[in-house]
Amino acid sequence: QQPVQSPQAVILREGEDAVINCSSSKALYSVHWYRQKHGEAPVFLMILLKGGEQKGHDKISASFNEKKQQSSLYLTASQLSYSGTYFCGTPLGGRSQGNLIFGKGTKLSVKP
Amino acid sequence: EAQVTQNPRYLITVTGKKLTVTCSQNMNHEYMSWYRQDPGLGLRQIYYSMNVEVTDKGDVPEGYKVSRKEKRNFPLILESPSPNQTSLYFCASSLSGVGYTFGSGTRLTVV
Numbered sequence: 001q002q003p004v005q006s007p008q009a010v011i012l013r014e015g016e017d018a019v020i021n022c023s024s025s026k027a028l029y030s031v032h033w034y035r036q037k038h039g040e041a042p043v044f045l046m047i048l049l050k051g052g053e054q055k056g057h058d059k060i061s062a063s064f065n066e067k068k069q070q071s072s073l074y075l076t077a078s079q080l081s082y083s084g085t086y087f088c089g090t091p092l093g094g095r096s097q098g099n100l101i102f103g104k105g106t107k108l109s110v111k112p
Numbered sequence: 113e114a115q116v117t118q119n120p121r122y123l124i125t126v127t128g129k130k131l132t133v134t135c136s137q138n139m140n141h142e143y144m145s146w147y148r149q150d151p152g153l154g155l156r157q158i159y160y161s162m163n164v165e166v167t168d169k170g171d172v173p174e175g176y177k178v179s180r181k182e183k184r185n186f187p188l189i190l191e192s193p194s195p196n197q198t199s200l201y202f203c204a205s206s207l208s209g210v211g212y213t214f215g216s217g218t219r220l221t222v223v
Contacts, residue, residue: 001171002154032210041202041214042155087155091209098143098162098209101171104154 001026003090005103012078012110020106022088023070031064031071032089032100035082042087045073075108083110114139118203118215125193125222133188133218135203141213143206144186145170146178148199149217155202161186162209193222 003024010018022031030049034042048064048071059076075082089102116137125131137144145160147170157170161180175197177189186205190197198221204212 034212041216042204042212043214044211047210089155098145098160099157099168099170100145100160100209100212101157102147102155104152 003103005106009107018075020073020086028069034087035084037084078110080110116205116213116215118218122219128192131190135186136184137205141205141207143209145204146188147202150199195222198222
C-alpha cells in the first residue's frame, strides 16, 4: 500500500536536473511531497491534486497523472541546498488526508 | 512561534518499562499524526487523529497507544516497549491534512 518511489538514490552535480517518481497501485486523489535534510524533520514542499496539474516551489516542480496513478518531482538546475531525502505521500483512505502514507524515500545528493 | 514540540528528544529505556512521548502543537490544528522512521523503510504511520477524541490506526499501530483529549496534545504511549520499537519518532500536525508540520523527532532506544 506504500507508494513506490524511484530511484532510491541519485547523485548530481550542481546545475544538473533530476526526476523523482512516485507511483501507486491504488487510485490516487492527491500526492504530497516532502523533503527531509539530514538530521532534520521532513518539510512540506507541495501537494498535487487530481487533474494532472503541475505545481512549483522555487525550481522544484511536480506533476500528477491520475490515470497512470503516478506523480513526478522535477528538480531543475539543482543546488547544494536540494540535497536530502524526498518523500511522496498519499492518503490511504482516498480523500481523507489524515491517513497519509509515505513512500520509502529517494535520497538526493548534490555535489559541487 | 508556530511549532510542534516533542519531548523527550532522546530516550533510552529498558524492555517492558512503560513510557510516553509527548507531542504538543500551538497552531490549533485539527489533524495530528505519529510516524516512525527506520533506515530503508521511510516514514511509517503509527496512529493519526482528525479531531479531539477521534483517532485511528495507521500502518504500524501494534504496541502503541494514543489519546487525543484536547486539540493541542497527542501523546504516544508504549505500554511495554520492546527492542523492535527502537526508532526515530515524529509527531506531525496539520490544519486540514495538507502541509503537515513535523516535530523535531524523538530518538528512542529500547534495550
